[in-house]
Structures are given as C-alpha cells and as structure tokens.
Amino acid sequence: MGKPVVKLSESAMFELIRRPVVTEKSTLGSQHNQVTFRVPLDASKPEIKAAVEGVFKVKVTAVNTLRVEGKTKVFRGNKGKRADYKKAVVTLAEGNTIDVTTGV
Template structure:
C-alpha cells in the first residue's frame, strides 16, 4: 500500500509554478507515475490541510540528454500534478521544502 509520501514525490518549484501558486492558488507536484487523481487529492488534503478543488495531471515526456562527448541518452519521463486549492491565501511551498 502506498503512503501519501509515496504518492507525492516533490514539489515543482519553477517560475511558472510559483506564479500560478500566487495568482491561481495552484500547487504543482511531481507524483508517482501510477497515482490516480483521487489518490493525489487525498494526499494533498492530508499533508497541507486544505480542500482541493481540482486535480490535473500530465506526463512529461523524456528529453534527450548528453553524457560527455559521445554518449547520449534520455531523462526519465515523470508525472506532474497541478492541484487547485480552495484557500483564501496561497500556500508558500518554498518555505515548506
């Protein structure tokens, strides 16, 4: 059985994710590839004590990466979850990390 900390791997702290957190009250996470939207919703509600309005997920495709001069490979694919919460003020994820 997966725990809530197995479902949510880490927050995504990019400029776009932080801006969306401030303006649209959304939180962005890297989640387990096999996690469903309901599992993600329950995990976020338990960890942050907020009510979740909506969960959107997408799979980020692997991108090419170079290892030195001759060899190359790909970064791994990962699943991103964008969670919209119903709180009055935005949750500052950067302070929690």
C-alpha cells in the same frame, strides 16, 4: 455516480507527493491558488487529491495531471535519456494556501 473517495495511509501520502515544482511558470499558478507537485507515473487524480488534503490539511477543488516525456541527451558522445515523470497541478479552495518554501 459520485467521485471515488480514496483512503491512504500517512506513508502512502508522503510517497505520492514527491516534491513541489518551483519554476517560473508554476509560481505564476500561485496567483490562481494552484500548487504544482511531482508525483509517481501511476498516481491517479483521486489519490493525489487525498494525499494533498491529508498532508497539508487544505481543501482541494481540482487536480490536473500531465506526463512529461524524458529528453534524449548526449553527453561526451554517450546517448542517454532522462526519466519520464508526472506533474500534478492542484487547485486549492478559496482561502487555503500551501507554502512550498518550508518543509512538511
């Protein structure tokens, strides 16, 4: 039983990769050939892999995902909740790089 191969349209690829996560922790991942992106909550690992390979023309070896629960915050006495989101940590093959500081 092999891994599923996903075919995505170009617009679907751009819809899947919302934006790169640029934090201190995510930039440390670049030492290990990893790039972090925000993705939709319903995105699967094979879809994320296909989207990153299609948009950036790189070879992806692994995709790790995590769901981040939105925080409950109080502002001027009003309670609110930030939106939940999903992060994808994409490990690139040796020799491939993605520069997140430039646009696509």
